[in-house]
Amino acid sequence: MTKYASFYQRSIEDRDGFWAEQADLIDWQVKPSQICDYSKPPFAHWFVGGTTNLCHNAVDRHLKDRADQPALIYVSTETGQEITYSFAQLCDEVQRMAAILQSLGVKQGDRVLIYMPMIAEAAFAMLACVRIGAIHSVVFGGFASHSLATRIDDASPVLIISADAGSRGGKVVPYKPLLDEAISLSQHKPSAVLMVDRGLSAFTSVPGLDYAYAELRQQHMNAKVACVWLDSAHPSYTLYTSGTTGKPKGVQRDTGGYTVALAASMQHIFEGQAGQVYFSTSDIGWVVGHSYIIYGPLLAGMATLMYEGLPTRPHGGVWWELVEKYKVTHMFSAPTAVRVLKKQDPALLSAYDISSLKALYLAGEPLDEPTAQWIADGLGKPIIDNYWQTETGWPILTVANGVQKMPSKFGSPGVPMYGFNVKLLSDSTGEELTGAQEKGVVVIEGPLPPGCLQTLWGDDERFVKTYWQSVPGKLVYSTFDWGVRDEDGYFYILGRTDDVINVAGHRLGTREIEESISSHPNVAEVAVVGVADALKGQVAMAFVVAKDTSALGDANARLKLEGEIMKLVDSQLGAVARPSRVLFLSLLPKTRSGKLLRRAIQAVCEKRDPGDLTTIDDPTPLQQIKQQLDV
Numbered sequence: 316m317t318k319y320a321s322f323y324q325r326s327i328e329d330r331d332g333f334w335a336e337q338a339d340l341i342d343w344q345v346k347p348s349q350i351c352d353y354s355k356p357p358f359a360h361w362f363v364g365g366t367t368n369l370c371h372n373a374v375d376r377h378l379k380d381r382a383d384q385p386a387l388i389y390v391s392t393e394t395g396q397e398i399t400y401s402f403a404q405l406c407d408e409v410q411r412m413a414a415i416l417q418s419l420g421v422k423q424g425d426r427v428l429i430y431m432p433m434i435a436e437a438a439f440a441m442l443a444c445v446r447i448g449a450i451h452s453v454v455f456g457g458f459a460s461h462s463l464a465t466r467i468d469d470a471s472p473v474l475i476i477s478a479d480a481g482s483r484g485g486k487v488v489p490y491k492p493l494l495d496e497a498i499s500l501s502q503h504k505p506s507a508v509l510m511v512d513r514g515l516s517a518f519t520s521v522p523g524l525d526y527a528y529a530e531l532r533q534q535h536m537n538a539k540v541a542c543v544w545l546d547s548a549h550p551s552y553t554l555y556t557s558g559t560t561g562k563p564k565g566v567q568r569d570t571g572g573y574t575v576a577l578a579a580s581m582q583h584i585f586e587g588q589a590g591q592v593y594f595s596t597s598d599i600g601w602v603v604g605h606s607y608i609i610y611g612p613l614l615a616g617m618a619t620l621m622y623e624g625l626p627t628r629p630h631g632g633v634w635w636e637l638v639e640k641y642k643v644t645h646m647f648s649a650p651t652a653v654r655v656l657k658k659q660d661p662a663l664l665s666a667y668d669i670s671s672l673k674a675l676y677l678a679g680e681p682l683d684e685p686t687a688q689w690i691a692d693g694l695g696k697p698i699i700d701n702y703w704q705t706e707t708g709w710p711i712l713t714v715a716n717g718v719q720k721m722p723s724k725f726g727s728p729g730v731p732m733y734g735f736n737v738k739l740l741s742d743s744t745g746e747e748l749t750g751a752q753e754k755g756v757v758v759i760e761g762p763l764p765p766g767c768l769q770t771l772w773g774d775d776e777r778f779v780k781t782y783w784q785s786v787p788g789k790l791v792y793s794t795f796d797w798g799v800r801d802e803d804g805y806f807y808i809l810g811r812t813d814d815v816i817n818v819a820g821h822r823l824g825t826r827e828i829e830e831s832i833s834s835h836p837n838v839a840e841v842a843v844v845g846v847a848d849a850l851k852g853q854v855a856m857a858f859v860v861a862k863d864t865s866a867l868g869d870a871n872a873r874l875k876l877e878g879e880i881m882k883l884v885d886s887q888l889g890a891v892a893r894p895s896r897v898l899f900l901s902l903l904p905k906t907r908s909g910k911l912l913r914r915a916i917q918a919v920c921e922k923r924d925p926g927d928l929t930t931i932d933d934p935t936p937l938q939q940i941k942q943q944l945d946v
């Protein structure tokens with residue numbers, strides 16, 4: 316048996332022994348008395364009786380050995396700001412922020428919603444929350460007022476932390492008007508809003524509600540706020556993600572399990588060492604930003620490079636220039652970003668000294684082989700695909716080079732990671748598929764390893780129903796992804812089994828987009844489908860049956876309505892959710908029993924054979940799609 320195979324086997328068969336060892340990677344105030352309590356499946360309680368603190372392990376713990384070494388390197392090619400915080404400086408900033416939170420009434424267990432661009436203050440805010448046991452909930456800055464309002468209502472935060480604006484491609488994107496609108500739309504009202512003013516976009520403060528960060532920071536300049544020792548099961552944060560319904564799910568993570576899982580992943584998967592530099596190009600609004608911009612690298616004593624800007628501005632080699640300048644050792648990005656870089660001059664890949672770089676990790680969407688090969692050839696570095704989800708917090712499938720060097724196979728993220736008992740089940744019978752090349756649903760047997768979601772915020776029942784009861788008669792966690800395994804045990808991910816789509820590595824629910832479009836007065840019915848796209852992996856396309864069709868024979872009138880619908884989605888959900896096209900049909904393609912034929916629509920848009928159409932009620936709408944797309 317290979318070294319990794321026995322490491323993996325032990326994680327499944329001697330679960331408690333395995334994770335007890337991993338638990339030693341972090342500092343505990345009180346060591347756990349029990350490793351895993353799985354007496355109430357599917358709820359797993361990791362490191363029972365232990366008390367620890369995520370901020371202590373990420374920041375304070377390193378003060379003894381590396382107070383003056385870089386911890387947070389902040390670079391914005393949007394504003395030109397570039398600043399490095401040592402561990403000591405980061406600790407000071409986090410304590411100032413923690414004191415501000417306390418002065419605004421935030422207590423242990425309270426929620427703090429963070430709606431911020433990629434600025435250092437966002438990192439301070441997250442760390443300050445976990446320092447005092449407040450539960451942060453970061454909402455991606457690209458989401459607009461309606462999306463934000465639903466998250467405010469679900470998280471019911473005491474405090475919201477935001478900023479005047481973000482910036483993208485040199486264009487200022489104001490946040491404050493969207494936040495004000497979201498607060499007016501939400502039922503729940505926060506008691507305070509803390510505003511970081513970057514001086515990018517003037518705004519009016521709401522008296523009695525809004526507080527200026529710069530002023531309060533001044534008041535708390537010398538604040539000392541100790542880390543609060545928290546029960547291992549205390550929630551560290553919630554992070555909203557999309558599912559099949561319009562209501563986003565608040566993925567809830569614990570403290571002890573998450574800290575151990577990330578510390579272990581930094582060692583076994585990323586081979587990260589204190590003093591090295593980790594550069595993840597994700598955003599704090601997504602799970603990769605939580606695990607591998609903020610917590611993972613800092614837990615390992617590495618500096619983390621936090622970047623605001625595009626990969627192509629001021630020039631297409633800016634990332635490699637940063638690798639050279641800051642001696643980046645680990646990079647983490649998404650396949651879409653690589654496909655964007657593919658359009659740039661390939662000479663840029665070798666224009667800088669990137670000898671410090673050990674590997675480029677890619678995740679979030681399928682990594683196609685040509686893209687992987689292109690970047691591998693261009694950089695001359697290992698390219699490591701890894702597959703996981705907001706729910707799991709760290710990779711389910713990849714290669715654990717820190718345990719044993721294993722070859723990557725392009726097109727496959729790799730093998731199951733330690734702790735994840737991954738299986739493939741037949742979607743028709745629910746039986747386990749053990750043969751090579753058999754396509755099934757990727758599931759994980761409980762208990763999920765440390766670091767994965769504990770539950771959905773405020774909704775244990777939805778947690779159980781959504782993830783654990785999709786296969787009748789079996790209590791297994793469904794990833795809602797199709798997969799196959801090859802003869803060597805490497806998995807290949809073949810897309811989602813549900814209506815979730817993946818646009819440029821961003822996970823979006825089609826239902827949310829449909830609900831937004833339905834609110835247009837001239838929309839009778841709508842379906843949103845994910846369609847393959849060479850750059851973004853997938854794009855959302857909307858198919859609309861209009862109420863008043865009298866004008867729609869005219870191309871200009873169709874364009875006008877299409878524009879209105881796109882604007883509506885922009886303003887409610889944000890540009891990330893905007894459909895790439897809106898097509899108008901006389902009716903939606905459905906079966907005689909009224910079920911929407913999503914796959915047939917998708918196939919027609921992707922110029923594929925729509926397959927068996929014997930159950931279709933009326934084929935006209937598929938022809939209308941063909942005509943309009945000219946396929």
Ligand code: PRX
Nearest residue numbers: 678679680681701702703704705728808822
């Ligand atoms: O469909 C899978 C796809 O993205 C989904 C999870 O997205 P999210 O919750 O945003 O978490 C991203 C964490 C990296 C999965 O269910 N996905 C993620 N990584 C890969 C992937 N599909 C193929 N290959 C991957 N490496």
